[in-house]
Amino acid sequence: MKDEKSENSLHASGAEAKHEGERPRERSGAEHDVEPGAGNDVEPGAEHEGEPGADLHPENPNAVYSAPVYLEPPDTVWERFRRWSHGKKRVVYALFLVAIVSTLVLMTRDSDVRSLSSFAQSYFNRFTKETDDWAYSIGNYHINERELNARFPVLLRYTWGARGASAVKNDAAAYRRYLRDQLETDLLVHAALREGALDSPEARIVLENGVRRLIAEYYLYTRIRNKNSDFRVNVDQSEIEQHYAKNKEFYASRGLERRAALAAIEKTMLEFRRERLRNRLFRLKMKVIDELRDSAGYRVRDPSKFR
Numbered sequence: 001m002k003d004e005k006s007e008n009s010l011h012a013s014g015a016e017a018k019h020e021g022e023r024p025r026e027r028s029g030a031e032h033d034v035e036p037g038a039g040n041d042v043e044p045g046a047e048h049e050g051e052p053g054a055d056l057h058p059e060n061p062n063a064v065y066s067a068p069v070y071l072e073p074p075d076t077v078w079e080r081f082r083r084w085s086h087g088k089k090r091v092v093y094a095l096f097l098v099a100i101v102s103t104l105v106l107m108t109r110d111s112d113v114r115s116l117s118s119f120a121q122s123y124f125n126r127f128t129k130e131t132d133d134w135a136y137s138i139g140n141y142h143i144n145e146r147e148l149n150a151r152f153p154v155l156l157r158y159t160w161g162a163r164g165a166s167a168v169k170n171d172a173a174a175y176r177r178y179l180r181d182q183l184e185t186d187l188l189v190h191a192a193l194r195e196g197a198l199d200s201p202e203a204r205i206v207l208e209n210g211v212r213r214l215i216a217e218y219y220l221y222t223r224i225r226n227k228n229s230d231f232r233v234n235v236d237q238s239e240i241e242q243h244y245a246k247n248k249e250f251y252a253s254r255g256l257e258r259r260a261a262l263a264a265i266e267k268t269m270l271e272f273r274r275e276r277l278r279n280r281l282f283r284l285k286m287k288v289i290d291e292l293r294d295s296a297g298y299r300v301r302d303p304s305k306f307r
Contacts, residue, residue, distance in 0.1 A: 116207050117198045120189050136183050138190045143182070152178055158221060161229025168232070224284045233277055235269040243269075 074080040127141040134142040152175065156165035168174045192198055198207065243265050244251065244258070251261035 116204070116211075117193065120193055120198070124186075124190065124193075135179065136186075138186055139194075141186075141190070143186060148179065148182060151182075157225075158218075159231065161225060161231045162227050164230040164232040167230075220285055220288060223288050224281070231277065231281075233270060233273045235266055235273070239269065240265050 074083055124138075124141045127143050127147075130137070130142040131144045131146075133145040135145045135148055136143055153165065153169055155178070156169055156174075159165075160168065197203060240262055244261055248261075251264075256264065
């Protein structure tokens with residue numbers, strides 16, 4: 001009778017049963033997967049792990065979500081927490097929901113200033129450790145050559161295009177100008193953080209607008225760049241000399257000696273080519289914008305309606 005009751009208890013709970021040296025009968029063949037509590041020495045409840053659907057009640061599939069019946073007291077802190085959280089599912093779900101909604105609310109509030117300050121501060125936090133290859137330091141931050149050397153070719157391509165960057169990547173003077181620009185930029189950003197210049201509504205508006213423009217410019221760059229892009233503007237000395245030789249009398253009549261005339265010619269040619277490059281980039285920009293207008297389906301209201 002005792003064995004019969006134990007076997008009945010085994011089938012009711014789906015747990016392992018060991019009593020008086022007798023184990024539950026294990027079925028074989030096609031019947032092996034019929035009885036969830038039969039066969040194999042496993043921990044209580046472990047027979048269901050890794051078998052999706054094996055513990056679903058045939059008449060009530062939602063029974064798995066009901067409160068379980070534990071046959072033994074919890075033996076670890078984790079087990080006590082697991083049982084508590086399973087019994088307090090609604091409380092746990094509510095806490096998760098509050099956390100998610102609170103995060104979204106905070107993200108949609110005027111936290112842009114803090115985000116910009118955090119972004120700037122996180123940049124300097126990468127350089128708190130002084131390394132052997134540091135290039136310059138500001139306060140307790142030490143910007144290293146490895147970081148600067150990694151940025152240099154990327155910013156060259158962004159500024160001058162792929163072909164233009166390849167022509168100046170080994171230019172020592174260009175690298176010195178880049179290094180000076182990085183140092184001056186970091187000095188100003190560090191001062192802005194130290195003095196709290198980013199903690200105002202005005203800063204949020206100005207910086208948000210600047211970031212938006214940078215994103216737009218970078219996206220435009222990704223649309224128009226190619227391996228032959230060259231955004232440099234320069235004039236060969238031979239071109240200047242040829243133009244001067246053809247117009248020597250004109251410059252002499254204006255009282256310009258040769259050196260002053262050559263400088264004026266170079267300046268004029270550079271300005272002309274810069275303007276031509278700006279016009280070409282503007283046409284490319286408008287082409288991209290026209291394509292986006294057709295695909296985005298945007299609408300524009302008359303400004304007099306809301307001002």
